[in-house]
Amino acid sequence: MDFSRISRRHLLQGGAALALGGTVGARTAQAAETTIGFIYVGSRDDYGYNQAHAQGAAALKKLSGIKVIEEEKVPETDAVEKTMESMINLDGSTLLFPTSFGYFNPHVVKVATKYPRIRFEHCGGLWTDKDPKNAGSYFGYIDEAQFISGIVAGYSTKSGKLGFVAAKPIPQVLRNINAFTLGAKLANPKAMTQVIFTGDWSMPVKEAEATNSLIDQGVDVLTCHVDGPKTMVENAAHRGAFVCGYHVNQSPLAPKAYLTGAEWNWEALYPKFVKMVTSGESIPNFYRGGLKEEIVKCSPYGGAVSAEARKHADDMKAKLVAGEYTIFKGPILDNKGKTVIASGVERGQKDPELEKMDYLIEGVLGATS
Amino acid sequence: MADASIGLWTVPLAVLGGAIRVSTPFLFVSLGECITERSGRINLGLEGTLVMGAMSAYGISYLTGSPWLGVLAAGVTGSLLGALHAGICSLPRVNDIAVGIALMLFGIGLAFFLGKPLIEPTAPRLPAIDFGWWSDIPQVRAALRINVLFLIGVAIAPILYWAFKTTRWGLLIRTAGESSDAARAMGHSVLLIRLRATMVGGFLAGIGGSFLSLFYPGSWNEGLSSGQGITAVALVIFARWDPLLCLWASLAFGGAAALGPALQSVGVTSGYHLFNAAPYILTLAIMIITCSPKRTLTGAPAELSITR
Secondary structure, X not given: OOHHHOOHHHHHOOHHHHHHHOOOOOOOOOOXXXXXXXXXXXXXXXXXXXXXXHHHHHHHHOOOOEEEEEEOOOOOOHHHHHHHXXXXXXXXXXXXXXXXXXXXXXXXXHHHHHXXXXXXXEEOOOOOOOOOOOEEEEEEOOXXXXXHHHHHHHHHOOOOEEEEEEOOOOHHHXXXXXXXXXXXXXXXXXXXXXXXXXXXXXXHHHHHHHHHHHHHOOOOEEEEEOOOOHHHHHHHHHOOOEEEEEEOOOHHHOOOOEXXXXXXXXXXXXXXXXXXXXXXXXXXXXXXXXXXXXXXXXXXXXXXXXXXXHHHHHHHHHHHHHOOOOOXXXXXXXXXXXXXXXXXXXXXXXXXXXXXXXXOEOOEEOOOO | OOXXXXXXXXXXXXXXXXXXXXXXXXXXXXXXXXXXXXXXXOOOOHHHHHHHHHHHHHHHHHHHOOHHHHHHHHHHHHHHHHHHHHHHHOOOOOOXXXXXXXXXXXXXXXXXXXXXXXXXXXXXXXOEEEOOOOOOOHHHHHHOEEEHHHHHHHHXXXXXXXXXXXXXXXXXXXXXXXXXXHHHHOOOOHHHHHHHHHHHHHHHHHHHHHHHHHOOOOOOOOOXXXXXXXXXXXXXXXXXXOHHHHHHHHHHHHHHHHHHHHHHHOOOOOOHHHHHOHHHHHHHHHHHHHOOOOOOOOOOOOOOOOOO
């Protein structure tokens, strides 16, 4: 029997520790309380990425028999390994959510190998067969929600110019920009999206400058993909432009300017995960989904959204939920005129090619390098 | 329908607008640091002061509903941090640069800790004065929406220049900075002069922070400063400890910060990382051009620990 894995604290924790240490062969009874640890890279009320996860954690706190512990501002370094170990050894967590992209490799992989009985659910990583079986990665096709935002933006723009404040030209960001533009072109074939890359995930002054420059160019609807959309939303609304949000609902920041937004729906997903764990099922190691799987959602429409736009967006949402529409359907040209998705090719959401996206489509003003 | 876009003209306009919008924190921190360094001490902690100022201004503005009280609170917080720096440096054999670095980390850490509940709420912002009323072009009007703090900063620069030159306390600060022995021989306490100079410097830096959180970008979050306080300290050296040059240097840095996004918005997309780095490249270039191993910098106060 492997006693080395049982620390004194585990023994003190009684039933939970017994189940953990593996001294009881089968999972005899549920522990009185399951402890779940959440780790955020930034502040959990940033009106952005971390707040979305914190809202998911808050949904778990409401469940009985669940204890949630959280730590904010954990950098993507060895520090996250220490946080994970302390959540396991000191707090008795059995399920961990290290929510930032950079946590996965090597940190989550390393700690998951060391603690094979603890479950690790990582957001955004690409879990492969070579990674530990007790780790998994989940992510949402938020480009579906961006596509819907694009439709609404296409109807709402007067100048036909849309703006996108982006952090870095990585595949997930490019996919959002492209999906947004495809949606906008559906509503208004002449619509263009102008993109500005700020260079990093949180650069408030650059984001404000980018917002102002876009509006100076005649852009009248803006969206973004940065960690905290608050700066863009407030400054754009201040200048009288419309905004589509990202990560969470930012309409309280600019009620009149807010059209809709692409939001994470972790508060729907996390309780599902916990249910799987408590009922003894295992969570699939590679978990993906979009509007249909309720991993992403769209913010409620703002007052400025026309009835026509609402109808078109709602129809498209219904089609996406029913699985009857493919966003990335050929022919699609990039903005240099090269065919990137050939005519007749449909790239469904699960297509791994989409996770390697390195181009901006026709109708986007900007460059990836 | 008139085209709302004004094409390539956006770039100079954005640089001008950026110079006005982005430069204010640089201006306040550099003027504050100018006073402190002229008295013979370097306060590298102003990055921490800037962040603390931004946080306390936002907090007070949110709690009281008055952004101007927030500005005042930021100034007071800044001068307290300045007093702390000066107090520690008054002890024998204490290095002001090391204390500055410690206070920078302290200020940032404390601001993040206390500012946690302030990230989410929205505080009342400082108003702007519309100087673009004469123009029909919305871009020009937007660029010329100027905050009073910027104007105050612009006014402080020549006043400070004049004060260093002709007033009694200006002379005292310079004496303490050039030769502490001379100041002591005149019967003045060098430590007291430096305490006051550092407190005034902190006051101004705190106000610079309040501009960040209450006007532009206009909310409190942890990435708000991203090194502007430190850049402003370097700017003082670049400006040769001259308040008027501090003003021009701050404007240049503000404009440089706006260059990257502005060029991308008109379609100049190649090398945007380089343009985004423009303010830092500018700092480096100027440091390289102006430094020499053979002589100390002209205009450097003789008592500064970097020149001594």
